[in-house]
Amino acid sequence: MPGQHLPRGEHRVKTIAGELAYFVRGRARQNLKVLVLYCVFLLAVILLNALTFRFLMLHLEGREFTLIASVYWTITVMTTLGFGDITFHTDPGYLFASFVTLSGVVFLLILLPFGMVSLFLAPWIENRLRYRPTKGVAPATRGHVVICGLDPVTRALVSKLKARNIPFVVVTDKYEEALRLEEEDGMRVSYGNPADAEVLLKLQVGGARAVIANLNDTDNTNIILTVRSLCRTPLIALVDEPEHAEFLRLAGADQVIPLKKLLGHYLATRATTQGALAHVLDSIGKLLVAELPVHGTPFSGQSLAAAGIRERTGLAVVGMWERGAFTIPGPETILADRAVIVVVGTREHLEELERLTGEKTEEDLVLILGHGRIGCSAATFLDRRPVPFILVDRAVNPLCSEHVAVIGDATARSVLQGASIGEAKGLIVTTNDDGANIFLTLASRHLNPHIRIVSRANREENVDQLYAAGADFVVSNASVGANILMNILEHKESVFLTEGMQVFRFPVPPSMHGTTLRTSRLRSRTGSTVIALEQPGEKEMTILPSPDDLLVKGMSLIMIGSPEQEAFCRRELH
Numbered sequence: 078m079p080g081q082h083l084p085r086g087e088h089r090v091k092t093i094a095g096e097l098a099y100f101v102r103g104r105a106r107q108n109l110k111v112l113v114l115y116c117v118f119l120l121a122v123i124l125l126n127a128l129t130f131r132f133l134m135l136h137l138e139g140r141e142f143t144l145i146a147s148v149y150w151t152i153t154v155m156t157t158l159g160f161g162d163i164t165f166h167t168d169p170g171y172l173f174a175s176f177v178t179l180s181g182v183v184f185l186l187i188l189l190p191f192g193m194v195s196l197f198l199a200p201w202i203e204n205r206l207r208y209r210p211t212k213g214v215a216p217a218t219r220g221h222v223v224i225c226g227l228d229p230v231t232r233a234l235v236s237k238l239k240a241r242n243i244p245f246v247v248v249t250d251k252y253e254e255a256l257r258l259e260e261e262d263g264m265r266v267s268y269g270n271p272a273d274a275e276v277l278l279k280l281q282v283g284g285a286r287a288v289i290a291n292l293n294d295t296d297n298t299n300i301i302l303t304v305r306s307l308c309r310t311p312l313i314a315l316v317d318e319p320e321h322a323e324f325l326r327l328a329g330a331d332q333v334i335p336l337k338k339l340l341g342h343y344l345a346t347r348a349t350t351q352g353a354l355a356h357v358l359d360s361i362g363k364l365l366v367a368e369l370p371v372h373g374t375p376f377s378g379q380s381l382a383a384a385g386i387r388e389r390t391g392l393a394v395v396g397m398w399e400r401g402a403f404t405i406p407g408p409e410t411i412l413a414d415r416a417v418i419v420v421v422g423t424r425e426h427l428e429e430l431e432r433l434t435g436e437k438t439e440e441d442l443v444l445i446l447g448h449g450r451i452g453c454s455a456a457t458f459l460d461r462r463p464v465p466f467i468l469v470d471r472a473v474n475p476l477c478s479e480h481v482a483v484i485g486d487a488t489a490r491s492v493l494q495g496a497s498i499g500e501a502k503g504l505i506v507t508t509n510d511d512g513a514n515i516f517l518t519l520a521s522r523h524l525n526p527h528i529r530i531v532s533r534a535n536r537e538e539n540v541d542q543l544y545a546a547g548a549d550f551v552v553s554n555a556s557v558g559a560n561i562l563m564n565i566l567e568h569k570e571s572v573f574l575t576e577g578m579q580v581f582r583f584p585v586p587p588s589m590h591g592t593t594l595r596t597s598r599l600r601s602r603t604g605s606t607v608i609a610l611e612q613p614g615e616k617e618m619t620i621l622p623s624p625d626d627l628l629v630k631g632m633s634l635i636m637i638g639s640p641e642q643e644a645f646c647r648r649e650l651h
């Protein structure tokens with residue numbers, strides 16, 4: 078896919094540009110001036126010799142040559158080519174020709190190459206050889222995030238950290254990677270083995286906000302043990318194998334994120350048309366956030382007001398997905414059959430919805446393309462519902478003894494048809510190759526126009542292409558991972574809905590104790606909407622409170638808004 082290869086190509090261009098840039102910087106720039114002056118001098122010598130040649134030929138031997146011919150003669154003699162097609166026949170002429178040859182040897186064949194090597198080539202090679210990647214950070218650095226292992230997830234995190242002005246440093250023990258990353262705009266890199274105590278001390282790990290261990294499970298264990306031998310800095314580890322989570326915790330990690338397992342759940346949640354409780358994505362206090370496909374519910378095709386979801390179940394509809402676009406629906410918004418609504422409420426509310434929509438709307442069959450760690454986790458999730466599924470993979474998953482997959486390349490039409498793509502209600506596309514994922518999404522949409530397709534994007538830049546190929550829902554590894562990490566780093570209690578939209582909890586500030594929601598003017602002041610009030614002790618919840626509801630001490634507001642709006646609330650409301 079074109080998008081996939083872009084970064085590498087871009088990088089090559091950057092490197093060449095970087096090398097060229099070397100010649101216009103600092104001392105090299107000074108030397109470039111010397112070279113230009115020398116060339117002007119050479120031109121003057123050639124011209125002077127040519128004019129003298131013309132004069133001598135005319136006066137010594139009575140032969141007349143044009144200026145072009147004179148320059149030609151001078152150059153062939155100075156470069157010691159000496160074709161011999163134009164020659165002197167007198168002693169003074171021979172003397173002059175010898176002088177021109179010698180001046181050519183000195184100025185053109187000795188001084189020029191020597192100057193080029195000593196002024197440009199040698200300093201450049203020296204510069205490359207002397208290059209030492211940065212090791213460590215300034216001794217006064219505090220509150221930074223130390224990132225071990227840069228991949229699409231931590232890259233997405235880096236851009237979030239940059240946007241929030243949180244300092245960070247990426248550590249790598251690969252020389253080439255350090256060199257490459259240091260040339261990248263705004264990337265802070267340090268060269269060294271992150272499991273080495275001395276390296277960590279130079280990174281001021283004791284004063285860091287957090288350390289993120291994102292290498293393989295064994296290397297992560299080493300990092301965690303070393304950091305713990307030095308300080309109590311919060312440690313977040315991403316784990317490949319969920320079974321290893323316990324070891325990483327024992328080693329001293331504060332948070333262990335089984336990202337691939339979570340991604341599998343995200344995919345599975347969105348691929349079935351089962352009852353409401355099967356779609357819970359996350360929770361905040363007692364509030365559950367669920368994403369429910371409209372398809373198969375009695376609300377399909379109705380307006381939000383007519384559907385009366387709030388009146389009938391107590392749930393708040395806080396968002397709607399339609400082919401990759403997230404909107405906050407108003408009373409008039411039509412709940413399209415292929416849309417997915419985001420609802421917030423308690424378990425009781427969701428049970429009420431489940432009663433309303435029926436436990437099982439139809440016989441589900443979900444096809445899972447890719448039985449790696451993520452596909453396997455999706456299968457395990459569906460197995461528990463239980464939802465029937467068929468797995469397809471090129472190879473047998475050596476880590477899984479639970480599932481039996483159809484073996485074959487999913488991009489072959491016969492394999493897809495053999496795996497009953499025609500009968501399946503849902504499809505999870507989860508190979509590690511985005512090119513294949515885009516192709517599979519497109520082919521499946523063609524083979525079964527009504528199937529619910531949930532696709533995985535291994536790289537952020539392929540999200541749009543997956544939607545364009547016909548996915549109903551795209552789960553981006555990088556974006557989900559970076560949001561989980563960011564939520565932990567900012568110690569906030571929030572649930573990520575989509576880029577720029579989250580549900581967060583915020584204690585009622587003292588200045589608002591005793592006011593009502595209307596008089597607090599929260600929405601006009603902050604831009605975010607209160608979707609629930611949490612009573613002290615989390616016993617009671619008021620979902621979609623009325624403007625006249627009283628705000629009291631100890632109460633928490635559950636709000637929906639952008640990360641910036643949340644930051645504004647925490648900063649400005651006291």
Ligand code: AMP
Pocket residue numbers: 446447448449450451452469470471472474485486487488507508509510513
């Ligand atoms: P993971 O990244 O751990 O979820 O693994 C991805 C899985 O996708 C691996 O098990 C691969 O064998 C599988 N895979 C990659 N390309 C294809 C393909 N074209 N057809 C079937 N399976 C594939």
Ligand code: ZN
Pocket residue numbers: 448452453454456474477478479480
């Ligand atoms: Zn499995």
